[in-house]
Amino acid sequence: MGLFGQILVNGILLGGLYGLMALGMGLVWGVLNIVNLAHGALIMLGGYAVYFLYTGAGIDPFAALPLAMAALFVFGYLLQRFVLNLIVRSALLNTLLITFGLDVVLVYLAQLSFSADFRTINPPYAGNNTEIGPVTVPHAQLFAFLVALLLAGLLYAFLSRTKTGRAIRATSQNLTAARLYGVNPRNIYCLTFGIGAALAGAAGGLYGVVSQITPYMGVTLTAKSFVIAILGGLDKPLGVIVGGLVLGIAEAMTALYLDPTFTDIISFGLLVVILVARPAQLVGRA
Amino acid sequence: MTRTTTLAAFAAAVAASFAAFADSDTVTLGAAVQLTGRLANTGRYYGDGYALAVDKINEKGGITVGGKKMKLALKVLDNQSDVNLGVRQYVQLLTQDKVNFLLGPFSSNDALDDSSVAEKYQVPMVQGGGASTQIYARGYKFIFGTLPPADDYFASTIQMLGKLTPKAKTVALIAADDSFDVSVANGTRKLLKDAGLELVLDKQFRENNADFSSLLSLTKSVNPDVILWAGHEPEALNFIRQAKSLGVSPKDLYSFTVGVPTADFRKALGNDANYACGMTSWLPSENNKDEWFGDAKQFAKAYTDRFKYPPDYHAASGVADVEAFAKAIAAAGSTDPQKVRDELAKVDFESLYGHVKFMPNGQISLPQIVIQIQKGELVEIYTKDFIHQPEYPLPAWNKR
Numbered sequence: 001m002g003l004f005g006q007i008l009v010n011g012i013l014l015g016g017l018y019g020l021m022a023l024g025m026g027l028v029w030g031v032l033n034i035v036n037l038a039h040g041a042l043i044m045l046g047g048y049a050v051y052f053l054y055t056g057a058g059i060d061p062f063a064a065l066p067l068a069m070a071a072l073f074v075f076g077y078l079l080q081r082f083v084l085n086l087i088v089r090s091a092l093l094n095t096l097l098i099t100f101g102l103d104v105v106l107v108y109l110a111q112l113s114f115s116a117d118f119r120t121i122n123p124p125y126a127g128n129n130t131e132i133g134p135v136t137v138p139h140a141q142l143f144a145f146l147v148a149l150l151l152a153g154l155l156y157a158f159l160s161r162t163k164t165g166r167a168i169r170a171t172s173q174n175l176t177a178a179r180l181y182g183v184n185p186r187n188i189y190c191l192t193f194g195i196g197a198a199l200a201g202a203a204g205g206l207y208g209v210v211s212q213i214t215p216y217m218g219v220t221l222t223a224k225s226f227v228i229a230i231l232g233g234l235d236k237p238l239g240v241i242v243g244g245l246v247l248g249i250a251e252a253m254t255a256l257y258l259d260p261t262f263t264d265i266i267s268f269g270l271l272v273v274i275l276v277a278r279p280a281q282l283v284g285r286a
Numbered sequence: 287m288t289r290t291t292t293l294a295a296f297a298a299a300v301a302a303s304f305a306a307f308a309d310s311d312t313v314t315l316g317a318a319v320q321l322t323g324r325l326a327n328t329g330r331y332y333g334d335g336y337a338l339a340v341d342k343i344n345e346k347g348g349i350t351v352g353g354k355k356m357k358l359a360l361k362v363l364d365n366q367s368d369v370n371l372g373v374r375q376y377v378q379l380l381t382q383d384k385v386n387f388l389l390g391p392f393s394s395n396d397a398l399d400d401s402s403v404a405e406k407y408q409v410p411m412v413q414g415g416g417a418s419t420q421i422y423a424r425g426y427k428f429i430f431g432t433l434p435p436a437d438d439y440f441a442s443t444i445q446m447l448g449k450l451t452p453k454a455k456t457v458a459l460i461a462a463d464d465s466f467d468v469s470v471a472n473g474t475r476k477l478l479k480d481a482g483l484e485l486v487l488d489k490q491f492r493e494n495n496a497d498f499s500s501l502l503s504l505t506k507s508v509n510p511d512v513i514l515w516a517g518h519e520p521e522a523l524n525f526i527r528q529a530k531s532l533g534v535s536p537k538d539l540y541s542f543t544v545g546v547p548t549a550d551f552r553k554a555l556g557n558d559a560n561y562a563c564g565m566t567s568w569l570p571s572e573n574n575k576d577e578w579f580g581d582a583k584q585f586a587k588a589y590t591d592r593f594k595y596p597p598d599y600h601a602a603s604g605v606a607d608v609e610a611f612a613k614a615i616a617a618a619g620s621t622d623p624q625k626v627r628d629e630l631a632k633v634d635f636e637s638l639y640g641h642v643k644f645m646p647n648g649q650i651s652l653p654q655i656v657i658q659i660q661k662g663e664l665v666e667i668y669t670k671d672f673i674h675q676p677e678y679p680l681p682a683w684n685k686r
Contacts, residue, residue, distance in 0.1 A: 003507045010499035010532075108322065116326035118520055120527065120554045127530030127558065127683065136506075138531030210531070211496050212523050212554065216324040216367075220494060255500030260491040261463050 002134030007256045008249065009135050015248020016145035017210065019241035021203040021221055022228035023152060024196035030235025031172040031192045032080075032088055037099040039200055039225055040218025041106035046072050046201025047213035048110065051119050061121050062143060065205050069198040076197025080190040088189055103218065110215035121208035144206040148241065151202060155195070155237040168192050172235060227271045246270070313349065313621055314359040315340065315611060316385030318375035318400070319415075320392050323367025324494070327519065327550065328600055329392045332415055333362050334593045335604030336389055342578045342588070349612050352619035358612070361385050369396050376403040386621050387411070389607050392600065393518075394418035394436065394466035401429040410627040412610050414603030418469040422647040428623075430610065430630050430644050432603045434567050434652040436466050437473025440514055442654045443541050443565060444477045446668040447512065450678055454511035454538045458487035460501060460525075461516035467493075470516040470543055486510050493518070498525045502534045513540040522546075523554050530558055530683050538679040539563055546657055547598045547664065560661060561680050565654040568599035568639055569666060576638035578609065585638045599639075606639035 025039040036042075049068035053059045059067070080088075083102070087094045128139040159165040170178040171188045179185065204213070207221070224247065232243025247267055254266040317336060320329025340360045343349065348357040361383055365372035372391055379385045380403065388404050390397050390413020397416025404411035405426045413421075417433035447454045457478055461471035471490070478485055486508045489501055502525070505513065513536045515525060522545040529535065545551040546564025555562075568574075570586035579585040582602065589597040614629035615621060634643045640652050656668040658676050666673045 003503060006503045006506075007500050010497075010503060014497055014499065111322055111326065116322075116330065117550055118327060118523055118554045120523060122527075122554075122556055122558070127527065129531055129533050131533075136533050138528075140531055211527070212520060214324070214327070214520065216326075219324075220496070251497065252500045255491075256504065260489055260495065260501055263495070263497075264492060 003256070005133075005135045007252045009137060011249035011252030012245060013138070013141040013145045013248070014252065015245035016148040016241065017141075017203065017206055017244070018224060018228055018248050019232070019244025020144075020148035020151060020199065020206065022225040022232065022240050022244055023155060023237055024199035024203070025222075025225040026229035026232060026234040026236075026240045027155070027199070028193055028196040029229055031168055032084075032189055033092070034084065034088065034095040034099065034193075035092070035226070036196070037096060037222055038103040038106060038218075039099075039196075040220070040222035041103045041110075042072060042076065042197045042200035042218075043204040043207065043221050043225075044110060044213065044215060044218045045075070045106065046204025047121075047208040047217070048114060048119070048204075049201060050205030051121050051208055051213055054121055054123070061123055061205055061209050062147070065147065065202050068201045068205050072201030073194040073198040076200075077190045077194035079197070080193035081186075084193060085186055085189060103222070107215050107218065114215060116215060119208065119213040120211075121205070121213070123209070126209060138210075140209050144210055147202065147206060148244075151199060152237045152241045155199070159235070159237065164188075164191065169235070224267065227267055230271060231274055311354075312357045312359045313351070313387070313611075313615060314361055314383075314385040315387050315389050315608065316361045316363075316376075316379035316383060317389035318363040318365040318372045318379065318391055320367045320396075321362070321364035323365075324520075325367040325392055325518075328544075329367070330593075331597065331600035332390070332392050332604045334589070335414075335597065335601035336360055336362060336608055338589055338592060339578070339605040339608035343608065343612050346578055349616050351615055351621065356615075356621075358608070365391060365396070369399050372396050373399050373403060376400050377407075380407045380409060387611055387615075387623070387626065389413065389604070389611075390415050390431070392416075393464070394421060394469065395464050397421050397431070398465050401426060404428045408627075409623045410614075410630055412607040412630065414607045415600065416466065418465040419473075419649070420465055420469060422649045426648065428627055430648045430650075432606045432610070432639065432642065432650045434654065435473070435649055436469035438477075439470050439516070439543050439565055439654055440474045440541065441477055442656050442668055442670075443514070443563065444474075444481050444483070446656055446672075446676075447483070447539070448481060449672075450538075450676070452538065452679060454483065456484045456486040456508070456510045457512045457514055458489075458505050458508060458510040458536070459485060459514050459516075460487070460489050460491065460505070462493045462495070462518065462521065463490050464493045464518075467516040467543070474514055474516070483512075491517070491521075493521075495521060496524055498528045499532060502529055502532050505536075506532070506534045510536050511538045512536050515540065516543040519545040519548065519551060523551070526555060526558055526562065533683055535680060535682050539676070540680065541565070541656075546659060549596050549598075552659060552662060552664070557662070557686075559659045560686070561659065561677055563656060563658045563667070563676070566599045566657055567652045567654055568602040569655060569657075570597070570602075574638045574640060575636050576609075577635070579605075579638050582638040602639040606637050606642050609635075609637050609639075610642055 053064035232240030388411035392415035394416040417436040541563035574582035618625040
């Protein structure tokens, strides 16, 4: 029972971070109808931003998160303004091509600038933990989980309570109607992509604290974010966090009860099952 | 410039570059290594090691082939950490670029597939990046390797465990599912059985796995004396960091097949790297004399000066590959693939990497030196006997 509890906690903590990774991707997908294949690269950039703020300027990684998010927001905003707005509302294939290209460019620029060295964001408390009965709760993972919940909550509040947030949702639900009410979609797109990039940046910083940063970390994270975003329902922040939890717990339990080599089979198998069971999730939007 | 003249100029340039390769005064070695992609961190040792060795041999006058001085040239392609692309590039190296001989890529998975190209075209490949015994189990005649067999990576570690008190009794074996690590795990199971150690946990994980929390919790539940871990460096870093955050520590010792010898590992982990044991077939020691570099220490200095990071055994192994070709080509007095292959089978020389001599199956046999990180420094612990005392048993994370 102790082992089960431990693995459940592991899965939940990991799942929160997964959810945060997918939040930005789901938002961009839901509102802009862009499946951002460069999402993992944005996570990677966020990781490097926090890494350099921590090792270079000595800023605590959790304090550095807002700075990294701000930087990624600006980057994402400009990217949408000058690159992605060119292809927004065009065929899905175009958006896939351009974001794939962006991913390649960002990854190779990162290797040129930062080398392929493995970087870890390793504050002194990174390895601390608390024993609660038979269960060990690692602090860094717990903080990362809480930050993920906080950001998902903030995003939810932003989308449902603020004027800009409502405009973002309106744009995603009915572009024509939104325009008639005076929403400028181009600006909304830039804002949305900026927010998505900022969330990816936060996820990257947290990922560096619990794992490591390399120029190539993004590929698998994009794939995971893709699955979670679908599980969770794209631009529904709380749903995406739940999707992350489902995946995190499923992976942890697979490693315990089946075999650790099966985790990917389960996570992508889950995707297939969801698509078969609830195809409207995707078809209704695309 | 009109399009035709541009094309003509381009064609001339291409022809010129081919002419350089076809030059009868140069012997060209070709390789496709991971200069980018997820294995770039280790792949660079090969790209850089080959380049340094080729330049050094040329600087010392090149190779005498049948009374004629010849220079070495190097053609390195970037396989982007993609095994399939690597195979295509090796075919390209032989059919279009017309290189004379092949050097290997990093990692057993790559070497396993790429060596088939060498065998098919009957051109010798000396590779220092794949240790899996699978590579040599297929009766291939044209593949030679300078990494000792993966099966025996833990042999010296297990032997050492028998001489330490308190005596370790139980072992958890955790290995990735790629060719190298499967080979390590198979060999280790047998070694453990022979040594009378009990295997209390035997788990495989997916290559590129980033989350070890479940495996670590399982390990904690069986509370082993020793963890023997086989995988690649990024996974080793994740394993150790997550072990700390979950408070998982074996009672006596943990050892990792990769990572521990590299400076990168110590830098990424900081103090958490301490106590980690590992192994290396090579250390930059003055005792390893070398015809071209003087000795291994001078090599390490030349390497660090040029590439701004220190070499580990991967780089030294890569250099040994180039040197093996230099020796074999000189001995063959020709660049005929079959003759050079026959001479490679006979090479027997001291190098910065150690004694280079291939077993009948083509693989080298070198002892693995047990190493440990002690207070941030890499310390040699054991080969056939103790060199330095290990910090043993391993203290729990909260007592470090």
